[in-house]
Amino acid sequence: MTKYREILRLSSLGLSQQNIADSCNVSKKTVNRVLRRAKELDISWPLDESDTDAVLAEKFFPSANQVTSNKRMPDYAYIRKELLRNGVSKKLLWTEYMEECRANGDEPLMYSQFCYHIQQDEQKHRATMHINHKPGEQVEVDWAGDSATIIDSDTGEIIKAYIFVGVMTYSQYAYVEAFLDMKQNSWINAHVHMYEYFGGVARILVPDNCKTAVVHNGGWKDQRINETYQEMAEHYGTAIIPARVRAPKDKPNAEGTVGNISTWITAALRDEQFFSLAELNRAIRDKLELFNQRLFQKKEGSRRSLFLEEEKP
Template sequence: MTKYREILRLSSLNLSQQNIADSCNVSKKTVNRVLKRAKELGISWPLDANETDAVLAENFFPSAKQVKTNKRMPDYDYIRKELLRNGVSKKLLWTEYMEECRANGDEPLMYSQFCYHIQQDEQKHRATMHINRKPGEQVEVDWAGDPAMIIDPDTGEIIKAYIFVGVMTYSQYAYVEAFLDMKQRSWINAHVHMYEFFGGVVRILDPDNCKTAVVHNGGWKDQQLNETYQELAEHYGTAIIPARVRTPKDKTNAEGTVGNISTWITAALRNEQFFSLNELNHAIHDKLNQFNRKLFQKKEGSRLSLFLEEEKPLLSPLPATRFELSDWKTATVQFNYHISVDRMLYSVPYEYIKKKVDVRVTDTTIEIFYNHNRIASHRRLKGRPGQYSTITEHMPEDHQKYLEWNGDRFRKWAERIGTSTYAAVNAILTSKAVEQQTYRSCMGLLKLTEKYSDELLEAACKKALSYTASPSYKSKKNILVTGSEKLLSETTDSITTQTTHGITRGADYYRR
């Protein structure tokens, strides 16, 4: 589906329609049509979260239908390969194409049309374009080919360090940093450090087609950006336009600078030994300053002077806060309307029980999304595993009343029933290190009076206490379930005896 939201966002950054088309993998005509329609409807960025691409598509073009041609088009990839073989001609391929069309009931192209479309495809593959670089507009990023080496001071093991390179396309001013891997966290942190090194943000970010930038690539027109990478672009207000696959001409500056970096930094440090990543990056920083200050051979000045004079004044200011790296996870809402993230539990509205949700995890926050809509947000818990972060509004109404209870209130309720019930509840409240963990058992015990009676519960607690000083909720419930009639009989007999004979003081009382 066309990325309507992204087109409107990039347009708000005053990017050209061609740059928007390259970033969103659509034609310039589509961008023009979307922006024109948005202007007619009075729709502009920023948009509400519920205005998804599907909603915008229905608003913009409710009656749009795709019209497909009946004629079958040639398989250009197959034709290019076959024409390289000896004796294979376009006439032969057209004849085979005609036979295949008849077999499948498709309408074929005439020979002249067949040759015309093949020629157009060949021209596309031969085409090259000179790109005028504008000051402060674009930065190209990539991993250098050859890693540096670090020696583990304890084991003597050789550890590879991978070199990130960011190059301003106009001045060729470079940023270089070493990381222990090429994973997403290193990739994102490299960009954050690069922007801080430049002291501003460019309009266009041009990465290579690595997995930390593009997670799916079925072709130039079918690129999907990594979700966290897209978040970084939105945070810094920049557009991402990945280079096309196997097209090094799209990245002449980065590719050329990577070679220079390998010569003037990595190779220049080949005879030095480093025992930590900090040592290596400190040496790289010194070499990088020399590299950026080195005078051009064919024009005046250096990378640094050209950057400071013509590019830095045009950079957008850095955001007030650093981009915070996030991880995305999938979780299922449990029956207690909580999800588990790193062995901590966070509540969501109980209506989402058993639903699969997306979770955005940062160092400080947990955000929970369902169908791209945020349904909950929590401060991230630290320390002992098994902690709960529960928002009252997420609980069903009958569960919210539990919040009104505490240990003293349970004791007072139990005391009104009888001394044995009080002793049993007090034993439950003191059975756990955290008193709140016992509230459910206390509530369950006291609510047994709704099915039985205060007298029967008191008798059950008394009987349970005769077995152990700390009877569980389950033991008292089992006494009621299996022996309620016997307890009722014993309770009735006791009451009858007291009524008939009154209160009799034994000999021991008078002996005292």
């Protein structure tokens, strides 16, 4: 059980939420939620001995058995979808829910109960929901670790081709293209072609810390965006937020999609021979379309359907 008493005690000592989370072995989000709820209920340290963690849990987040059967429950599917929209909060949805209950003569849940049930539903769908980013908000870009090859038709020389991967964070809809190098011109062209493929520009661009994106002066803590890359961002009206060094969670979809790309595109073409970059990219595009249309394993639809229905608009 969550250590409600200890969270309140440590907070009274002036510890940061992150320090409290580390001490109580819970997430910072949980600490924030408990402290916010305690403030709403005007509960603070010191507490009576009778206020055990179990008692506080019921005070803060009433269990489902306290909700009488005649109370109207939230429309979870509707709420999950609405929370992904810019500016929509649980408070707003609860207000609309209250108005609907009054109009239909239904008994509504209190705000704390409403939030409790929404949270329970979120936990059930956590494996399939994109709760960290809204549609169209962010695209992650990277060079894939595995390269492809082209054969020089005149000399027979095998030439490396480097694979650029861009993926929309929300839908995981991907763009892939091969280039003969990883220099600035190829990097910029890759983005131009990616935006053309997506038919739009995400608000935030998250690149890896490659030299064509980020310039390091005296170490990774002192970094700045490459000037040409910055000019491109200004042209498209997007913001560049580089992934932190040694922090792969900053671009988990690009990291994960790169692995899938290696399997479903690069590896799938391993036995084919290509004699020009254009020929290789035509084959990549065919595989890319199939990749984006592949059905998800743990939820309905595909990258393409999710992108077209919720992200591209």
